[in-house]
Amino acid sequence: MEKTERLYYSDSYLREFEARIRAVEPASGGFHVWLDRTALYPESGGQPSDRGTLDGIRILDVVDEGETIAHLVETKPEADGVKGTVDWKRRFDHMQQHTGQHVLSAAFERVGGYKTVSFHLGAEASSIDLDSNRLGEQQCEEAEDLANSVVFEDRAVKVQFRSVDEANRMGLRKMTSREGDVRLVEVENFDLSACGGTHVSRTGAIGLIALRKVERMKGLTRIEFLCGGRALQATRREFKTLEKSARLFSGSAVDLPSFITKHLEELKSTLRSRELMAGQLAGYIAQSLAGATTKGEGSKVIQHVVSAGSPVKGKHLAHALAAIPEVVALIGEEGDPARLYFAQSPGGPHDMGLLMKKVLAETGGKGGGARDFSQGGGLGADKLDHALALAERLLE
Numbered sequence: 001m002e003k004t005e006r007l008y009y010s011d012s013y014l015r016e017f018e019a020r021i022r023a024v025e026p027a028s029g030g031f032h033v034w035l036d037r038t039a040l041y042p043e044s045g046g047q048p049s050d051r052g053t054l055d056g057i058r059i060l061d062v063v064d065e066g067e068t069i070a071h072l073v074e075t076k077p078e079a080d081g082v083k084g085t086v087d088w089k090r091r092f093d094h095m096q097q098h099t100g101q102h103v104l105s106a107a108f109e110r111v112g113g114y115k116t117v118s119f120h121l122g123a124e125a126s127s128i129d130l131d132s133n134r135l136g137e138q139q140c141e142e143a144e145d146l147a148n149s150v151v152f153e154d155r156a157v158k159v160q161f162r163s164v165d166e167a168n169r170m171g172l173r174k175m176t177s178r179e180g181d182v183r184l185v186e187v188e189n190f191d192l193s194a195c196g197g198t199h200v201s202r203t204g205a206i207g208l209i210a211l212r213k214v215e216r217m218k219g220l221t222r223i224e225f226l227c228g229g230r231a232l233q234a235t236r237r238e239f240k241t242l243e244k245s246a247r248l249f250s251g252s253a254v255d256l257p258s259f260i261t262k263h264l265e266e267l268k269s270t271l272r273s274r275e276l277m278a279g280q281l282a283g284y285i286a287q288s289l290a291g292a293t294t295k296g297e298g299s300k301v302i303q304h305v306v307s308a309g310s311p312v313k314g315k316h317l318a319h320a321l322a323a324i325p326e327v328v329a330l331i332g333e334e335g336d337p338a339r340l341y342f343a344q345s346p347g348g349p350h351d352m353g354l355l356m357k358k359v360l361a362e363t364g365g366k367g368g369g370a371r372d373f374s375q376g377g378g379l380g381a382d383k384l385d386h387a388l389a390l391a392e393r394l395l396e
């Protein structure tokens with residue numbers, strides 16, 4: 001098939017065009033349509049493909065086949081000639097991100113000689129990989145400032161075609177190995193690159209170039225960035241989040257880190273004192289349980305169920321009870337799953353680990369322990385009373 005004329009090469013702002021259909025073939029998900037000319041950009045060089053319509057039929061994908069471009073459409077177009085449209089919102093967004101990338105890559109090269117080894121234009125954010133992992137925060141900010149000054153100066157972005165040899169002699173940011181004529185994209189007095197993508201016509205149209213994440217990897221630094229409309233959306237979203245968060249503290253957004261630090265410290269100290277109080281409370285409950293239980297022969301066997309929300313945990317109570325002489329504590333803790341804690345005063349006559357194994361063999365669940373203390377978990381909530389009664393019977 002003859003070469004498809006790429007209308008976006010000379011006019012990235014073309015949103016509507018007329019073309020003749022050269023071929024149509026069934027394809028997975030619809031039909032592939034080949035035209036004599038197209039304004040739709042196929043996925044290439046890190047920039048995703050365009051969307052749009054052919055005679056009102058939705059375009060699902062645009063594929064670069066080298067010489068030709070295939071348009072994947074939902075249904076088969078009927079006429080020989082079609083009117084094509086480009087989804088401009090999507091395209092212009094890509095033009096902003098892509099031109100922003102040229103400027104940012106050139107800025108990193110000027111700031112520290114860092115070369116861009118790859119570019120990815122994602123649905124949310126874009127990124128470039130730089131050939132070094134030694135960039136500091138200051139250099140990132142310098143590059144960001146330089147890139148934005150090029151935006152503020154509203155420099156022209158021009159396209160020209162040259163032979164490979166000529167192009168490589170013109171001082172490209174990155175030498176090209178393409179054959180034949182190459183398309184050069186020049187950001188006036190700032191950057192010259194071989195690129196087949198779509199770009200805005202002046203740097204002012206890129207809008208703000210905002211660095212986001214800086215991720216150091218083996219020998220590389222990945223710089224995530226947003227341009228234009230995406231930078232605006234992110235700024236708005238994040239400002240709202242900060243405002244909402246600041247309102248929770250009845251303060252302003254700049255004070256958030258100190259508010260959060262202060263509250264985290266308060267929370268930590270509250271948790272510490274709660275732990276301390278729970279320990280003391282367990283001691284009182286243990287004393288009162290022991291006082292209310294009459295002692296037969298041997299040890300005092302004390303059975304108790306701790307409710308799920310109680311600040312005193314079953315483990316606390318079992319240890320507090322075992323601190324009283326001649327006591328065996330059989331403690332259940334409500335919850336799903338429920339838990340068991342068996343404990344005896346040190347050196348008592350029973351084996352709590354063995355007792356736990358025997359009980360769990362009947363009720364299900366997992367656990368075990370040593371002679372004076374054992375614990376079990378994974379019990380069904382309805383098995384707790386049965387487990388405690390069984391443990392008491394086994395002690396006799």
Ligand SMILES: [Zn+2]
Nearest residue numbers: 098185195197
């Ligand atoms: Zn480009």
